[in-house]
C-alpha cells in the first residue's frame with residue numbers, strides 16, 4: 250500500500266469521483282408558494298448505540314430505552330400540536346425492539362427510514378456484509394411497519410465506497426447522509442447521475458454534537474440548549490432567505506428531555522408562525538424535488 254502522497258492522479262481522483270454531488274435539485278418554488286422546506290428527522294437509535302459497540306452496560310442500554318420510553322412520546326406530543334410530519338430513521342434492531350412505536354408512527358403519517366441493522370459503521374464492513382445488512386434492514390422495516398422504506402440515513406453518517414451501489418440496488422428514492430450542499434442534489438457515481446436525491450445533513454444541524462456526554466472521556470455538553478436553539482433558528486432563517494431546505498437531525502435520547510424539548514417546540518413555532526415553511530417528511534421533499542427536476546421518482550408505490 251503506497252502512502253497517499255505517492256498516489257498517482259487516477260488514484261486520488263478516483264476516490265473523490267466515486268460519489269459526488271451532481272445537479273442542484275432545489276425546485277423553483279416549494280408547494281403552496283412556501284419559501285423553504287423544513288425536514289425534521291429523528292434518529293431512533295435507542296439501545297443500538299450500546300449494542301453496536303458490543304457493550305453490555307445495563308445503564309447505557311437504559312439510556313437508549315429512555316429514548317423510546319420518554320423521548321419519542323414527548324417528541325410526538327410536540328409534532329402533533331403543530332400537525333407536523335417527520336422522518337424517523339430506525340436501525341432494524343431498534344425496530345424489532347420497539348415494533349409498536351414504528352407501526353404507530355407510520356400509521357400516523359410519519360416516515361420510517363433506513364438506519365442500518367444495529368447502527369453498524371459501513372466503512373468497517375466488507376461489501377458483502379454491508380449489502381446483506383442493508384437488505385435485511387429494509388425487509389425488517391417493511392415487515393414491522395407494512396411499508397417499504399424509500400430513503401436511508403447511514404448510521405453515524407458513515408458512508409462506505411459500497412453504500413451507493415447498495416442504495417441503487419434497493420431502488421431508494423433518496424439518501425440523507427452526505428454533506429456536499431445545503432440544498433437537495435442528485436448523487437452522481439463516477440460522473441454518472443444515479444437518480445438518487447441527496448437531502449444533505451450537517452453536524453451543525455445535529456443535536457448530538459452539542460449535548461453528548463461521556464462519563465469517562467473528556468466529552469461533555471458544551472453548548473447551552475438556548476444557544477443550540479439559536480444556531481438551529483439561524484439555519485432555518487437562512488433557508489427561508491435563500492428559498493432552500495432546512496433539515497434538522499435530532500435523537501429521542503438526546504432531545505427528548507424536559508430541559509431540551511423546547512428546542513423542537515420553538516422551531517415548529519417559528520416555522521408555523523412564519524407561514525411560509527413547507528414542513529414535510531424527507532420522502533415527500535425528495536419526491537417533490539425529483540418530480541420538479543423531471544427525474545423518474547424511485548421507490549414510491
Ligand SMILES: [Zn+2]
Pocket residue numbers: 292293294364368404405
Ligand atoms: Zn443513529
